[in-house]
Amino acid sequence: MEQLMRNFFLFLSKNKMLTKLAKKYGLRFGAARFVAGETIKLAVDAIKGLNQKNLSVTIDYLGEFVDNEAEANEMADNSIEAIKAIGREKLDSQLSLKMTSMGLDISDEVVLRNMRRILEAAKENGVFVTIDMEDYSRCQKTLDIFKQLKSEYDNIGTVIQAYLYRTVQDMEDLNHYNPNLRLVKGAYKESPEVAFPDKKDVDNNFKKIIKMHLLNGNYTAVATHDDAMIEYTIEVVKEHGIPKDQFEFQMLYGIRPERQEELVKEGYKMRVYVPYGNDWYGYFMRRLAERPANVAFVLKGILKK
Ligand code: FDA
Secondary structure (H helix, E strand, O other), X not given: OHHHHHHHHHHHOOOXXXXXXXXXXXXXOOHHHOOOOOOHHHHHHHHHHHHHOOOEEEEEEOOOOXXXXXXXXXXXXXXXXXXXXXXXXXXXXXXXXXXXXXXXXXXXXXXXXXXXXXXXXXXXXXXXXXXXXXXXXXXXXXXXXXXXXXXXXXXXXXXXXXXXXXXXXXXXXHHHHOOOEEEEOXXXXXXXXXXXXXXXXXXXXXXXXXXHHHHOOOOEEEEOOOHHHHHHHHHHHHHHOOOHHHXXXXXXXXXXXXXXXXXXXXXXXXXXXXXXXXXXXXXXXXXXXXXXXXXXXXXXXXXXX
8 A cells, every 4th residue: 555655646746737736836735844935035044943953954946857958047046046045144054956957858068067057156155065866767877977076076965875776886886986975765766677676675775875885984974764774874883983074864854853853962963955946746746655644644734724
């Protein structure tokens, strides 16, 4: 049943008509629990509130799968606006983005031009940029562009997904760059030809890459809401004397906020991924796919109205 629901919401996440409708009608159906708001101003307010609780942030102007150049340029402009707001307001925040919103599906020229614009603005404002990892069909291209940009800029990292079979090999290749990586389980619907279908295998691979990246001496962001993975990370860092400034935990805005604060109180760095903007639909559907309890929460919200 859980698998069926997951597939259903991941299928809905790609629906172009619903994406357009969602943009038009604003944050609905409980999406406001997972999205800070539609404007940069609301996002800045949310970040200030989190920073006051000693939570660091990575902000994401929502958008994905853009297929025309003007829109990709506008998406990049919005990310630059977010970077400037971080600098101006002295926020403890990084930036995250999806390269399909910067023109990855249009051409190398468009995506590289937009990425360099963003990275220049980020360098000026002392902001670190993480390239989110999208579906499998974009994985190789994302890594190729990451490697190219990493040789030009220091303030860039990317994401590795534990559910892919290729992941350990990718980590070995990337190790030459001593990258700052966010490690996640993986959020897209992938075929069993490329990704572990069984959650147990995903969890085991997740543990494997957490240990591998930490022991290679690289900065490691463990992005999960799963206590078993958090506890495993704490075990590894204690056993191997990994310093606290070599790793951090990350969680999504609106998910397990009490646990986020608890980890800060225990002395760990915790970064919250704060999405904002009107293109919230695909992001929201992936959150529903991850957890049946999130669907129950949304249904309760709708029934109350
Ligand atoms: P999972 O969903 O497997 O849940 C495991 C356990 O965690 C649950 O059984 C429960 O115990 C606990 N749990 C989870 N949610 C809970 C809740 N709401 N309340 C209480 N307990 C809860 N993916 C991707 O493909 N590309 C990317 O770039 C990113 N980026 C990213 C950034 C950040 C900061 C995060 C946190 C995640 C991502 N992801 C991602 C998403 C990621 O791949 C994954 O889909 C989700 O994090 C869900 O997996 P979890 O590891 O959280 O555990």
